[in-house]
Amino acid sequence: MQVSVEAGEGLERRMKIDLPFEQVEVEVDKRLQKLARTVRLPGFRPGKVPMKVLRQRFAGQVHQEVFGEMVQSSYEDALTQASLRPAGMPRIEPEIDLDEKRLSYTAVFEVMPEFELASLAGKSLKRPLCELTDADLDAMVERLRVQRKTWTPVERPCQSGDQVTLSFTGTVDGEAFDGGSATGLTIELGASRMIPGFEEALIGASVGEQRTLDLTFPEDYQAAHLAGKPVRFEVTLDAVTEPALPAVDAEFAKAFGVEDGDLDRFLADVRANMERELKERLNARIKERVMDLLVEANPLDLPSALVENEMNAMAGKMAQSLGGAKLNLPPSLFEAGARRRVALGLILGKIVNEHSLKVDAGRVRDIIEQMASTYDQPQAVVDYYYSDRERLGAVEVVVLEDQIVELMMEQLTVEDETVDFAELTNPTPEL
Known part of the structure; x- marks a missing residue:
């Protein structure tokens, strides 16, 4: 088997494999002889069809079968011989010329990029630090009160x-439009559920009052045929209710799982949950910043096959999160995220190999036991993870990433920055 490789654009490779014609012919003859024992053709008794006739009728089909099988069996050997690591399935271009006794094919595929890891030495990272305060606890309790607010009818504007x-x-x-009317719609004023100006224009209205609102649809409105157009709404106010927040008392504590209504225990539980979330958010922000530095320091040519697979996976997850809705989303919507994930996968894999990193089994168990501690039957949760390789593997990936982050932090210049709990848990998107 002769193998030659040509480099295409970027990571593309064209690997040509010449198959031994004699070996193919031997296999074709063997199959034709086997076929001769059972084939039925008009004018011939079973088992008496001349080989010349069989060749005329079936040689082409049998050649195709043998050729296809040899492509499958020779492809992996050719990759090994050429020392190539494909990034996806190949496109096979067959070349068959029986008259010239030539059987070959060209496998076109992308290879995994070869690269040297860049050191992060000399680069700096801001490490967020945060201490939970009593004010943070009070703010969280207030948020919980808001979550359980009730609405009381009022007779005022x-x-x-x-x-x-x-x-x-x-x-x-002057014309009505689809979705432009509603009856009995309930909205919270100030929640910005309606187009700009709609909710503000209702402030001060009383039950039964009618108002005419002359507004304009935003330029980026989801319905393109309405974007940027002036619109008039005739609105009638049917009812007004104001929010009533529950008191922080025993009943409130019971609503959050404290059966005896002990407020001190309730506050301790809230603080413990906040501490746990704080630790997770701090670790997540540090990890994200380290990953950003790794991607920045290691620009890679990425195999399009891997990027496309990742985009499809991300689209599938989004559809699943929306209840399995059939969405026709453009690939470009996921491309940036997919490219980052693929790049990080290659970079992290390189780090693991070069540093011979192994997953710390003790840390895996610690994480699982910590998650299990919040359930009524912790051991059942632990068993749930360890009984399934996929679930356990997801935790192992997190631990391995943490180990990589710690390793990279040793190369970096670390500068501490203080952040408050509210900013950490409700970050303002960067423009």
Whole structure:
């Protein structure tokens, strides 16, 4: 078997394999002879069909079968011989010329990129530090109160923060449009659920009052045929309710799982959950910053096959998160994230190999036991993870990434920065 390789654009390789014609012919003859014992053709008794006739009728089909099988069996050997690591399935271009006694094929594929890891020495990283305060605890309790707020009817003009029930009809250029009317719609004023100006224009309205709102759809409105157009809404206010927050008392504590309603125990539980979330957020931010530095320091040519696979996987996960909805989303929507994931996968794999890293089994168990401690039957949760290789593997990946982060931190110049709990848990997107 002769193997030659040509480099294409980027990571593409064209590997040509010449198959031994004599070996193929021997196998074809063997199969034709076997076929001769059973084949039925008009004018011939079973088992008496001349080989010349068999060749005329079946040689082409048998050649194709043998050729296909030899492509499958020779491809891996050719890769080994050429010392290539493909990044995806090949495209096979067959070349068959029986008259010239030539059987070959060209496998076209991308290879995994070869690269040297760049050191992070000399680069700096800001490590976030945060201490949980009593004010943070108070703010969290207030958030929990807001989550369990109730609504009470009021006989006054509505104001921001109220929940109102209304009916409206919208027109563009004097014509009604799909989705432009509703009856009995409930919204919270100030929640920015409606287009800009709609909720603000209702402030001060009373039950039964009608208002005309002349507004404009945003330029980036989801319905392209309405984007940027002026719209008129005729609105009738049907009801107004104001929020009522529950008292922080025994009943409130019971609602969050403290059966005896002990407020001290409730606050201790809330603080413990906040401490746990704080630790996770700090670790996640450090990990993200280390990964950013690794990607920046190691620019790679990425196999398009791996990027496309990752984009498809991300699209599938999004559809699953939306209840399995059939979404026709453009690949470009996921491309940036997919490229980052593929790059990180290659870089982290290189680090693991070069440093001979092994997953710390003790840390894996610590994480699983910590997660299990929040359930009523911790051991059942531990068994749940250790009984399934896929679930356990997901935790092992997290631990291995943590080990890589710690290793990279040794190369970096670390500068501590203080952040507060609210900023860490509700970060403002960077523009």
